[in-house]
Amino acid sequence: MAVFSHADFADHEGVYFAHDPESNLRAIIAVHSTVRGPAAGGTRFWRYESDEAALTDALRLSKAMSYKNAAADLPLGGGKAVLIYPEGEFDRVSLFEAYGRAIDRLGGTYITAEDVGVSPEDMDIIHSQTKYVAGLSAGEAASGDPSPVTAEGVFRGLKAGVKHIWGNDDLSGKTVAVQGLGHVGYALCEKLHAAGAKLFVADINDEVLERAKMSLNATVVDIHDIHAQEVDVFCPCALGGALSAQTIPEIKAKLIAGAANNQLASPEVMPLLEKNGITYLPDYVLNAGGIINVAAEVSGKYSLEWVEQKLVGLEATISEILKVSEGEGVTTLQVANRIAEERLKRG
Numbered sequence: 001m002a003v004f005s006h007a008d009f010a011d012h013e014g015v016y017f018a019h020d021p022e023s024n025l026r027a028i029i030a031v032h033s034t035v036r037g038p039a040a041g042g043t044r045f046w047r048y049e050s051d052e053a054a055l056t057d058a059l060r061l062s063k064a065m066s067y068k069n070a071a072a073d074l075p076l077g078g079g080k081a082v083l084i085y086p087e088g089e090f091d092r093v094s095l096f097e098a099y100g101r102a103i104d105r106l107g108g109t110y111i112t113a114e115d116v117g118v119s120p121e122d123m124d125i126i127h128s129q130t131k132y133v134a135g136l137s138a139g140e141a142a143s144g145d146p147s148p149v150t151a152e153g154v155f156r157g158l159k160a161g162v163k164h165i166w167g168n169d170d171l172s173g174k175t176v177a178v179q180g181l182g183h184v185g186y187a188l189c190e191k192l193h194a195a196g197a198k199l200f201v202a203d204i205n206d207e208v209l210e211r212a213k214m215s216l217n218a219t220v221v222d223i224h225d226i227h228a229q230e231v232d233v234f235c236p237c238a239l240g241g242a243l244s245a246q247t248i249p250e251i252k253a254k255l256i257a258g259a260a261n262n263q264l265a266s267p268e269v270m271p272l273l274e275k276n277g278i279t280y281l282p283d284y285v286l287n288a289g290g291i292i293n294v295a296a297e298v299s300g301k302y303s304l305e306w307v308e309q310k311l312v313g314l315e316a317t318i319s320e321i322l323k324v325s326e327g328e329g330v331t332t333l334q335v336a337n338r339i340a341e342e343r344l345k346r347g
Contacts, residue, residue: 001051008059013039014109015058018102023094024086027102028054029110030062032078035347038108039079040134040294041065042115043099045122047085058082060240060262065291067340068284071317072310074295079110085117096122100129108132113146113294116182116239120145134297146290147183150259153289153311154184155191157318158233158257161281164322165254166232172196175231177221177253180238181208184259184287188237189216202226203238227251236260236283243280248272257281270331281318282336288314 003015013034018027031039041062048054058080066078083099103112103126113135114123120137127133137144159169174197178189181203189199189212199218202225203209212218227234227247234253236242240262243251248269256263256278263283264270273280292310296302317339325332 001055003055006055006059008056008063010059010063012059012062015055016102016106018099020095020098020102023098024090025095025098025102026051026084026086027081027099028058028084029081029102029106030058030079031106031110032062032080033066033344034077034109035066035344036070036077037075038111038132038298039065039077040069040074040111040113040291040298041078041080042135042290043081043083043112043118043122043126044115045083045085045117048082051084054082054084057240064261064284066344067337068288068291069295070340070343071285071336072288072292072295072314073343074291074310076111076291076295076298080115081110081112083117092122093125096125097129100126100133103132104130106132111294111298113290134294136297145183146293148187149293149307149311150184150287150290151187151191153292153314154188154235154237154257154259154286155195156311156315157281157286158192158235158255160315160318161255161257161279161322162233164319164326165279170196174198174233175200175229176233176235177201177226177229177231178235178237179223179226179242179258180236180260181205181212182237184290185235185237186212188235188259189218193217197233200226200229200231229253233257236263241265243269243273245269245272248276248278251276251278253278255279255281257286258283259287261287264333267333270333274331279322280332282321282333284340285314285317285321285336 061080163169193216228250236258244265
């Protein structure tokens with residue numbers, strides 16, 4: 001399996017493979033940068049179609065974490081881990097214990113937290129083997145699941161985007177399509193509903209769809225059609241790659257503001273969004289609420305006031321990206337990357 005010649009290898013500082021036959025652990029920990037501090041990023045537990053697909057995910061996600069942490073002005077570098085979901089039966093506790101030991105062997109180079117398929121309870125298991133973990137359910141600086149803070153950041157950034165396009169941030173009467181109702185997606189839907197937005201939702205979980213229908217008056221849409229709804233805003237909140245050369249021509253929303261990582265199938269599709277008059281809020285800036293919460297926990301002195309300050313900064317950064325993009329005639333992604341890369345150079 002090629003690493004250094006991999007299309008998504010971006011001068012990563014380290015890529016670590018961990019294997020424990022007894023627990024069926026197969027993990028890839030990608031450390032993109034430690035320039036600003038220890039590499040921090042979540043752990044994803046997923047059924048990958050191949051080892052190569054898992055590596056691609058780890059490489060792309062870890063680079064995005066470097067940019068995310070820099071754009072949020074956090075004292076953290078960027079890293080990410082993926083655990084390949086075992087075939088057949090396995091003991092979850094044993095697997096996450098083995099994973100915790102793998103993290104500990106890195107000596108603090110990488111600090112983990114939750115991502116897709118992982119819970120605060122899993123973080124507690126990891127914590128039994130290493131101190132390099134956040135998103136814990138108990139402890140002096142524990143803050144639990146960071147998903148609600150991620151949703152809050154996305155909600156604030158979305159409102160900044162709405163204000164930029166429509167002149168005010170009033171969401172009453174606005175139509176919003178949300179793809180993916182996981183912890184972040186559903187929490188975002190709750191905020192949008194409370195603000196008066198009309199929701200269209202899609203997910204593979206029928207139970208959560210029924211809950212959204214009954215509690216949030218949401219209209220359920222097929223997962224293959226959610227991006228193409230006649231709405232004002234499209235929120236990709238599932239896995240990455242939702243914005244592709246195939247889907248973008250079908251998108252009718254004027255604003256894309258979602259929580260998913262790596263929403264662009266490739267950077268090359270960004271001009272297509274511009275051509276179709278769609279404003280894109282760069283995902284790694286918009287969804288930084290969770291890592292902001294994690295950073296507060298990593299500091300050892302969790303502070304709601306500090307988290308709030310950083311969320312205000314997130315919203316301001318989104319507004320600045322939109323302003324500069326419009327003023328200079330460049331894409332929002334270019335502006336966001338410029339901000340992140342300048343901070344990464346300064347360290």
